[in-house]
Amino acid sequence: MIKVTYQDSFKSSYYELIADSRLQKFERIKFEAYYENHLESKLGYSLWDILCGDYEKLLEIKTKLGTKYRKDTHIKGLFNFDKTKNVKISKLQPKIATFMQEELEIDTCYYCNIEFINKFKSSNGEYKNGFTLDHFIDKGNYPYLALSLYNLIPSCYTCNSKLKHSSEINNLSPSSSRFNFDFKVKFKTFMKNENLQIDNENDFELILKESFSNEYQDYIKIFDLNGRYEYHKYKVIEMIRKRRKYPDSRIKELAKLTEKTEEEVKQDLFGEYIFEDDILHKRPFSKLIRDISKELDLS
Ligand SMILES: [Zn+2]
Secondary structure (H helix, E strand, C coil): CCCCCCCHHHHHHHHHHHHCCECCCHHHCEHHHHHHHHCHHHHCCCHHHHHHCCHHHHHHHHHHHCCCCCCCHHHHHHCCCCCCCCCCCCCCHHHHHHHHHHHCCCCECCCCCCCECCCEECCCCCEECCCEEEECCCCCCCHHHCCCHHHEEEECHHHHHHHHCCCCHHHCCCCCCCCCHHHHEEEECCCCCCCCCCCCHHHCCCEEEECCCCCCHHHHHHCCHHHHHHCCHHHHHHHHHHHHHCCHHHHHHHHHHHCCCHHHHHHHHHCHHHCCCCCHHHCCCHHHHHHHHHHCCCC
16 A cells, blocks of 8 residues: 655665575586576566566566566576575575664565554664565466565465465556555545534544556455454544544634644644654554545545
8 A cells, every 4th residue: 555665776786685695506607697698598588677677677577578487497596585495595585684673674564554564673683674575466376476576475374475476456556656646545434524523433434445447456355354344443532532622713722822723733633644744654543544534624
């Protein structure tokens, strides 16, 4: 539900990480040299395109090459994310995870915005990460995309392992420039009660409603977002109760009293996410809070 963006400088460092990795055999030559000598003419794309091409480029490669390398041990052995058989290079998953943990700020799951997936310092002083890396395009069918940056979505265990499996969800990856979930799909309660006399979770519905199209219905269904957010309706109740205590007149008074703007007072009360779109990934439920704050006429 939250868009993933990778900066150019990050792409270059990621490319180096993989391209400079050394093979176990073949005099330990670098991945890049091996690829250029043995695979580039076969696949027809540069290693940069494969590793750091944007999501649209990956779709083009996927369409062109299809699933014909699904059982190709040569390609699987090189683009070796987490398998340990017949390898040309040891599995790269731990190296990639450590790199992302050090170089990227990863806070919440990009698929659901429910779980924190941050890194943390454990008691022995080592950093550990709380994320899994989902392959948006299935690495079993398309092994040549197993190490592609735009195919790796930092996500929680529930989304990655329990729900998504190898679904392709209409090719709507959060790393795609087409991905527009936040704009098109909003949390709605359809509250009709003007006085906000809503105290019970059964008094209202909470659903993700898509406008203008039906593109994201599979996404919502596969990650079971409506079902999973149902459990978190208490967040909405908390906001409604607070809004009852702080109607616009009270917010105006507080702004005067504290010499802040009304916007600042609202942020102090309801969280900074209600006016900021580009920090939604930072905290769980930030999209829910932002969307509901619109229904409560806060933003
Ligand atoms: Zn998730």
